[in-house]
Amino acid sequence: xxxxxxxxxxxxxxxLSRQKRPDQSFSELIKARFGRSSTTGDLIAAAAEANVSExxxxxxxxxxxxxxxxxxxxxxx
Amino acid sequence: xxxxxxxxxxxxxxxxxxGGDGPATSLLRSLSHDEFAVSFFALCELLAGAALxxxxxxxxxxVNSFCSRLRIVYPDSEFxxxxxxxxxxxxxxETTEFYIHADLKLKTKxxxxxACRGPLREPRLSGxxxxxxxxxxWNRAAAA
Numbered sequence: 622x623x624x625x626x627x628x629x630x631x632x633x634x635x636x637l638s639r640q641k642r643p644d645q646s647f648s649e650l651i652k653a654r655f656g657r658s659s660t661t662g663d664l665i666a667a668a669a670e671a672n673v674s675e676x677x678x679x680x681x682x683x684x685x686x687x688x689x690x691x692x693x694x695x696x697x698x
Numbered sequence: 699x700x701x702x703x704x705x706x707x708x709x710x711x712x713x714x715x716x717g718g719d720g721p722a723t724s725l726l727r728s729l730s731h732d733e734f735a736v737s738f739f740a741l742c743e744l745l746a747g748a749a750l751x752x753x754x755x756x757x758x759x760x761v762n763s764f765c766s767r768l769r770i771v772y773p774d775s776e777f778x779x780x781x782x783x784x785x786x787x788x789x790x791x792e793t794t795e796f797y798i799h800a801d802l803k804l805k806t807k808x809x810x811x812x813a814c815r816g817p818l819r820e821p822r823l824s825g826x827x828x829x830x831x832x833x834x835x836w837n838r839a840a841a842a
């Protein structure tokens with residue numbers, strides 16, 4: 622993979638570092654926040670390999686249903 | 699650009715885990731070259747579900763691995779402005795739905811649509827509504 626070098630001042634470096642998970646590289650962080658694009662085809666492929674359990678999917682559905690318990694207000698901008 | 703509600707992601711994952719196509723997968727296949735995005739707030743709901751599983755560490759890794767292959771849209775100061783304006787409004791919506799739809803609309807000014815389960819209940823953000831239309835897996839005609 623081709624790499625490029627960029628120069629950051631110390632404050633910018635610290636700001637970026639604070640956003641990074643321990644298991645994540647700076648490149649992964651930047652792509653996740655700013656650069657990644659995905660198509661519907663990518664999503665189908667990712668879902669096929671995800672192997673998320675039915676138990677978890679049921680729990681997520683419960684989280685979605687719980688939205689009703691937390692109303693907000695909507696703006697007419 | 700197609701935005702996805704958490705409900706649509708759940709249906710897609712459920713269909714994949716059962717090894718067959720269903721309405722969500724079929725809808726995506728019909729839109730196979732469109733860019734796709736998931737809100738940070740949808741990611742929160744996915745991880746909230748993973749945290750409730752018995753094998754929560756394993757499930758969290760699986761959800762994170764899945765999401766690492768998608769474009770996640772993160773909130774910024776523009777979203778904070780929108781939330782501030784919304785807080786002064788009197789029309790009530792569900793908080794997370796507001797977060798998801800408002801944030802995604804702000805980031806992609808002219809999205810092609812939103813994929814969600816059942817009828818789209820979109821928060822009223824009329825100033826950002828240009829080019830917006832629902833793409834629901836239970837409403838295939840809307841995607842045509």
